[in-house]
Amino acid sequence: MKLGFIGCGNMAKAMIGGIISSKILSAEEIIASDSYAEGLANTNKELGINITADNKEVAMNSHVVVLSIKPQYYDNVIKEISSVIKDETIIVTIAPGQSLEKLQGQFGRAVKIVRTMPNTPALVGEGITGVCKNALVSEEELNYICNILSGFGKAEVVEERMMDAVMAVSGSSPAYVFMFIEAMADAAVMQGMPRDKAYKFAAQAVYGSAKMVMETGKHPGELKDMVCSPGGTTIEAVRVLEEKGLRSSVIEAMKACVEKAGKM
Incomplete structure (x- = not known):
């Protein structure tokens, strides 16, 4: 899979829907997991993406893995998937307050991380997402991520020190x-x-x-x-x-x- 989502709530669904409707990726290239089985099944029915109850399956089989979960679940989920993340895998986060340094520490090893902050107008294709990366992510990879994010609005690269302001202003x-x-x-x-x-x-x-x-x-x-x-x-x-x-x-x-x- 090219793109995986761990957590498939409203924001993830908005992102996935925009990516598919913009023809950036097809539904067949996307997989998602979530602990809420009924909601996950509904997403599969609505959008036609691949689904699984296993977070590790998403992590092992996706080139880009989006952690679309609440901040309080990051520790547990990262512990669960860290051992199966490949060196070439790009982790994308959407939670506030999760710095690149903190995330790197949670993984316990060198991992490619792109930190983002989208907003709910993504639901109507008019979102704006602040984006920053760690040193392991190349400019080419960053551009690839920004292209994916542009499926549901605009993507703007900023310095990490601005990310809390991005969260407040958008x-x-x-x-x-x-x-x-x-x-x-x-x-x-x-x-x-x-x-x-x-x-x-x-x-x-x-x-x-x-x-x-x-x-x-x-x-x-x-x-x-x-x-x-x-x-x-x-x-x-x-x-x-x-x-x-x-x-x-x-x-x-x-x-x-x-x-x-x-x-x-």
């Missing part, structure tokens, strides 16, 4: 954005708009605004100023957001996110 941030959309929709409902339309207007406004940042290359502050007419309604709303500490709240939330990652 890995966890969909939750902040969903809260913002929900709050805007609640306000629209309060003004008499039906809830289904309120969610549609709020979500499309966020989507379109993000697209403007990506496609125009303009500073977000400049784009904000373009909406704020002198003495108008938008600048009045911006004044209230500043008064209530929107920026500070977001910064403090992301700071807390990074601090939590450092303790995992």
Whole structure:
């Protein structure tokens, strides 16, 4: 197999689905294991990939092995598979707080490791994944991994010291954005708009605004100023957001996110 997943939860399924639909790899080239047999069987039915209950089978038979499990399970799973990992195998991790040095120590020997941080918009092919590697991974191998990751969005190589910031600014941030959309929709409902339309207007406004940042290359502050007419309604709303500490709240939330990652 070219690609194996140990753990096949929502994030793994999103990644696999994107990789297959983008035709980067076929379902026949992917294998996954998971302790939840019913969920694994459903994934096999939905995506057509190979499945097994044996983590070692995935580790032994995959060129790239993705550890798509929660951080608290890394120790046990790595102990289980470390003896069967081949020298040419590339280990890809997606958990926060798991540094390359720590992971190398868990394997107890030289292993090729690529540390990544994807996010849930991978479910709709719009994810972004931060990527860094250890010294054993060649640039060619890193490019291969980034190509796989591009199957469900964008992949951006960063220095490892930035990975906790990546986790805060993209890995966890969909939750902040969903809260913002929900709050805007609640306000629209309060003004008499039906809830289904309120969610549609709020979500499309966020989507379109993000697209403007990506496609125009303009500073977000400049784009904000373009909406704020002198003495108008938008600048009045911006004044209230500043008064209530929107920026500070977001910064403090992301700071807390990074601090939590450092303790995992």
